[in-house]
Amino acid sequence: MSVSATDPLDRERAHLTASRAALRAMREDVEALDIKDVTANWVNSLVLQRQIDDRIKALADLAHTPLFFGRLDYLPPTQHGQRFYIGRRHVHDAAGDPMVIDWRAPVSQPFYRASRKDPQDVRLRRRFGYTGGELTAYEDEHLTDPSEAERTSKLLQAEIERPRVGPMRDIVATIQPEQDAIVRSGLSGTVCVQGGPGTGKTAVGLHRVAYLLYAHRERLARTGTLVIGPNRSFLHYIEQVLPALGELEVQQATVDDLVAHVEVRGEDPAATAVVKGDARMAQVLRRALRSHVTLPTEPLMVVRGSRRWRVPAYELEEIVRELLDRDIRYGAARDALPQRIAHTVLVRMEQAGEAPDDRVQDAVARNAAVKAVVKECWPQVDPAKLVLRLLSDADFLAEHAAGILTDDEQRLLLWTKPPRSVKSAKWSAADAVLIDEAKDLVERTHSLGHVVLDEAQDLSPMQYRAVGRRCTTGSATVLGDLAQGTTPWATESWTQALGHLGKPDAAVEELTAGFRVPKEVIAYASRLLPHMSPGLAEVRSVRENPGSLTIRHSTSLDEDVVAACREALAREGSIGLIAADTRVAALAKALEAAGLPYLSPGEETTADARLTLVPASLAKGLEYDYVVLDDPSAVVAAEPDERTGLRRLYVALTRAVSGLTIVHDAPLPEQLT
Numbered sequence: 107m108s109v110s111a112t113d114p115l116d117r118e119r120a121h122l123t124a125s126r127a128a129l130r131a132m133r134e135d136v137e138a139l140d141i142k143d144v145t146a147n148w149v150n151s152l153v154l155q156r157q158i159d160d161r162i163k164a165l166a167d168l169a170h171t172p173l174f175f176g177r178l179d180y181l182p183p184t185q186h187g188q189r190f191y192i193g194r195r196h197v198h199d200a201a202g203d204p205m206v207i208d209w210r211a212p213v214s215q216p217f218y219r220a221s222r223k224d225p226q227d228v229r230l231r232r233r234f235g236y237t238g239g240e241l242t243a244y245e246d247e248h249l250t251d252p253s254e255a256e257r258t259s260k261l262l263q264a265e266i267e268r269p270r271v272g273p274m275r276d277i278v279a280t281i282q283p284e285q286d287a288i289v290r291s292g293l294s295g296t297v298c299v300q301g302g303p304g305t306g307k308t309a310v311g312l313h314r315v316a317y318l319l320y321a322h323r324e325r326l327a328r329t330g331t332l333v334i335g336p337n338r339s340f341l342h343y344i345e346q347v348l349p350a351l352g353e354l355e356v357q358q359a360t361v362d363d364l365v366a367h368v369e370v371r372g373e374d375p376a377a378t379a380v381v382k383g384d385a386r387m388a389q390v391l392r393r394a395l396r397s398h399v400t401l402p403t404e405p406l407m408v409v410r411g412s413r414r415w416r417v418p419a420y421e422l423e424e425i426v427r428e429l430l431d432r433d434i435r436y437g438a439a440r441d442a443l444p445q446r447i448a449h450t451v452l453v454r455m456e457q458a459g460e461a462p463d464d465r466v467q468d469a470v471a472r473n474a475a476v477k478a479v480v481k482e483c484w485p486q487v488d489p490a491k492l493v494l495r496l497l498s499d500a501d502f503l504a505e506h507a508a509g510i511l512t513d514d515e516q517r518l519l520l521w522t523k524p525p526r527s528v529k530s531a532k533w534s535a536a537d538a539v540l541i542d543e544a545k546d547l548v549e550r551t552h553s554l555g556h557v558v559l560d561e562a563q564d565l566s567p568m569q570y571r572a573v574g575r576r577c578t579t580g581s582a583t584v585l586g587d588l589a590q591g592t593t594p595w596a597t598e599s600w601t602q603a604l605g606h607l608g609k610p611d612a613a614v615e616e617l618t619a620g621f622r623v624p625k626e627v628i629a630y631a632s633r634l635l636p637h638m639s640p641g642l643a644e645v646r647s648v649r650e651n652p653g654s655l656t657i658r659h660s661t662s663l664d665e666d667v668v669a670a671c672r673e674a675l676a677r678e679g680s681i682g683l684i685a686a687d688t689r690v691a692a693l694a695k696a697l698e699a700a701g702l703p704y705l706s707p708g709e710e711t712t713a714d715a716r717l718t719l720v721p722a723s724l725a726k727g728l729e730y731d732y733v734v735l736d737d738p739s740a741v742v743a744a745e746p747d748e749r750t751g752l753r754r755l756y757v758a759l760t761r762a763v764s765g766l767t768i769v770h771d772a773p774l775p776e777q778l779t
């Protein structure tokens with residue numbers, strides 16, 4: 107290829123080639139590091155070698171991930187009129203001068219935020235288009251040129267319309283200003299994002315983690331970061347995004363994973379789960395736990411050598427009361443009690459003219475008589491056993507739930523056949539959360555530096571508390587859509603949810619532009635909004651592709667659904683066949699009979715396997731180019747109440763990027779017509 111000095115595209119390509127060479131040189135420098143002389147200690151050298159290996163990995167040049175996607179030319183007075191190429195990572199040349207700037211660096215910010223109204227000292231913003239790793243196009247905005255008209259970016263449109271195959275990908279090249287404001291908000295504050303389907307909440311949450319790791323690398327490396335999603339298949343779908351941004355250390359989990367102290371084998375009826383998930387349960391647990399503390403009634407006698415030291419009961423009582431009044435964990439108070447008692451003994455020794463030191467106090471604290479008092483007054487409590495007793499022993503529950511839970515609520519909690527032991531109990535997911543709460547009452551849960559909580563609307567108050575205690579000293583990004591709440595305990599307001607999370611002062615932001623669902627489809631789905639979440643605004647689709655919405659009445663449902671899948675397979679991209687969970691088995695059979703291979707959610711779509719059979723209960727957070735929706739009324743009917751059913755349907759209707767085909771034999775829910 108001959109490089110002409112005047113063709114801008116050629117010059118940009120030359121910069122790409124030079125940047126790639128610079129990246130290669132950076133990698134070679136690291137590869138050439140010889141650590142033999144740096145450290146003789148083999149543990150240190152292992153650690154160092156691992157860091158070096160990670161660094162080499164991070165410096166890999168991925169053929170299909172463009173090294174830079176944008177360029178900013180500043181006006182002369184700022185940044186010395188410099189030009190910056192914006193990319194996923196920092197690249198510098200041999201002299202240390204930047205070839206590509208990390209998208210998270212402060213000088214990159216105007217790439218996302220500058221506008222004609224507020225050019226932020228930027229003269230030119232250039233976006234690059236790539237085809238299979240080749241730089242093939244660019245698009246300019248002269249932000250300070252009044253004669254240039256505002257127009258929507260074709261590259262942005264192309265990016266949004268690009269067919270979806272495989273797992274979720276990053277959006278660094280096209281983060282929108284209102285999204286960027288959330289991505290770059292500070293580490294100290296918790297942010298809550300309300301946004302309709304496809305407004306980019308998940309994308310924004312993941313990019314915020316990447317941003318925070320860049321801006322506060324050391325602190326977060328120490329304290330840790332965690333992304334919480336609704337289920338395994340969702341986590342699988344999003345797991346590539348952060349590694350693609352160079353961040354390999356972020357943990358992922360479901361709320362169930364966080365509280366997996368017992369094996370969950372049982373399921374609660376909805377009404378029971380609602381009570382178990384209610385924040386009042388925290389009060390019941392606290393009371394029940396503290397009821398194990400009893401006030402001493404006997405004096406303590408400590409024998410040391412030839413001397414006996416007596417502490418009267420009223421003094422022991424005072425110590426116990428004082429610990430009860432202090433707001434410390436049950437276990438911490440239990441650990442402190444022997445030392446407090448020993449201290450009282452020490453004071454007596456001093457009064458008698460002895461000069462005991464710290465070692466004497468420790469010895470007294472370990473004295474059998476002192477231990478006996480502790481065992482008697484402040485016994486060890488096993489959190490799971492505590493919950494087991496509350497759920498099996500009506501009197502114990504009544505004693506601690508009095509004035510907190512009604513009689514009916516207490517009845518809902520009690521097991522009809524109490525299990526014999528923690529091991530044999532058929533614990534439910536909500537029980538595991540109760541045990542987690544009890545565990546935290548005994549011993550403080552470790553707090554991370556930052557937690558992203560996705561699909562947050564579905565959590566119960568007790569689950570919010572479980573997440574909240576994992577970021578007490580850190581912050582959180584809470585993402586959700588109240589209209590997509592499909593649990594019986596789904597939150598009705600973010601203020602309440604944030605209160606339970608322990609972050610009542612968090613800012614609530616709203617995203618309204620939709621990047622997934624075509625206009626016609628979102629308009630159709632939004633017909634449900636007034637019936638299930640009145641007051642929530644319809645998403646404004648930014649997609650120019652009108653998409654397609656097809657509704658077919660069928661007299662032989664399975665056959666017509668299979669036919670619709672076949673039609674979708676004739677096009678490019680992924681296909682999701684979404685159906686009520688109860689319909690999945692029949693449809694699986696129909697697909698097999700028709701010789702159409704299909705995947706389950708969480709299995710990766712590839713160019714050869716593009717059809718996924720999705721139970722409606724797992725559709726949340728996922729997306730497909732084409733969606734075939736089987737019998738909407740069955741999706742509604744599968745839920746315990748109509749509102750939840752309509753919300754489940756709303757989720758299913760909003761998964762499509764390019765087209766939605768609805769096939770039904772039963773009449774459509776009236777709210778849609």
Ligand SMILES: Nc1ncnc2c1ncn2[C@@H]1O[C@H](COP(=O)(O)OP(=O)(O)OP(=O)(O)O)[C@@H](O)[C@H]1O
Pocket residue numbers: 265266275276277280281282285301302303304305306307308309310587590621622726727728729760
């Ligand atoms: N700024 C953007 N540029 C390009 N694509 C974007 C942008 N923002 C979001 N998207 C894309 O839109 C789709 C929807 O994003 P995402 O899944 O984050 O939305 P969501 O709000 O979490 O949706 P849901 O409520 O359905 O879970 C994804 O494919 C995402 O990559």
